[in-house]
Amino acid sequence: MCANVIVAEGDAKQAELVRRYLEREGHAVTVVGDGLAALEQVRHHAPDLLVLDVMMPRADGLDVVRVLRAESRELPVLMLTARTTEDDLLLGLDLGADDYMTKPYSPRELMARVRTLLRRTHRSREPADDHVLRVGTLVVDPVRHEVSVGGGHIECTPGEFRILAAMAAEPERVFTRQQLLEELHGFGRYISDRTVDVHVMNLRKKTEPSPRRPVRLLTVFGIGYKLTDPTKGAPRASAH
Template sequence: MSARVLVAEDDTKQAEVIRRYLEGEGHTALVVHDGRAALDEVRRHRPDLLILDVMMPVVDGLDVCRILRRESDVPVLMLTARSTEEDLLLGLDLGADDYLTKPYSPRELMARTRTLLRRTRASAAAPDDPVLRIGALALDPVRRIVEIEGRLVTCTPGEFDVLATMAAEPERVFTRRQLLARTRGTDRYITERTIDVHVLNLRKKIEPVPRQPVYLRTVFGVGYCLTDGSRGR
């Protein structure tokens, strides 16, 4: 199934290569070359996917992602020449759904694109699943909404995927590797520290006292589990 894909890449040659590959797979590709134009086009056309270069003029990719996550849930695939773990975690923390380090193979980029589009469409086409309730926590996997004691919680896509995975099997202890496999596949660029970042951020959002978690518990030497919070009361 074809999709509308926005490519934000200031390198015109790379942008043209991406456009050709996308159109070769039947997608409609729109190309812009700076962050401000990327923001404008997302707001105007609501693409199915944004392929976003980090190093861009006017507004860089990290700021684009930060701004978009306050107003849109468009899937974001980041492209960057930065390869340190800190850069990767920052991009994910800002709400990117995937992260590809330059230089990359266009075929790998298309594989990542297919994965993100499948994930988004599966979520949109899912049946009316019941809301998952664990204590005062409520999670709607179809509308991708989280509430704690009736208060709406804003989550990045990565945070939501981790929380939804654990909410589907409360009290189960997940290793970091299992959570990575359930939420991001076997992406070699993403480390187990990614899960720690998501859990830390989720605790700030749902826990009464983030440093003394009662919902997202650490099982030392193993990983994490989600409980109804009753043992911490």
């Protein structure tokens, strides 16, 4: 699968390494060295993937993700960061990045993450037989990549959408965090369970009448989460 990829990396040597590996797999690559240039390239060239360093001049990667997600939810973003604290990593996901890798990283693992993100994006754009998923007033359209609650449109990041679509396809099923991590990336062993918690917290803010007292996205203590139809009188659950 050949794709147009923008690499925004402040370190010229690191950018060249990423470019070589991507081109070896047949992708067309544009390299930029700062955040403002990354925004300009994305806006003018509609890439299939953005590989984004956090630490960059003019505008850092977190600012770039924040701006891009205000403009579009569709572009997959793989974030690269030397920041190793969990809060820093989760902040990128909270802002709308689809995946992240901490430096130093294996180029082979980077290419595996790229392939995973591109496959998922490609499948979401293909015509499919997937029917619209309905759980009470929540509607998830896998073909149009749209979500609504009570008729009102909800903006979801790609990661949030994948979790919600998986759960809406099997309402009342209890998903473990590991199962939801596999829905996100297929590389759950590399990332924290808190990744799922952040996505669920954000989805509750967008879909629940009272996020701290959820009636739709419920916690099943000691196991994970499930999606239920609140109109059927399901019990409330903790937001923790």
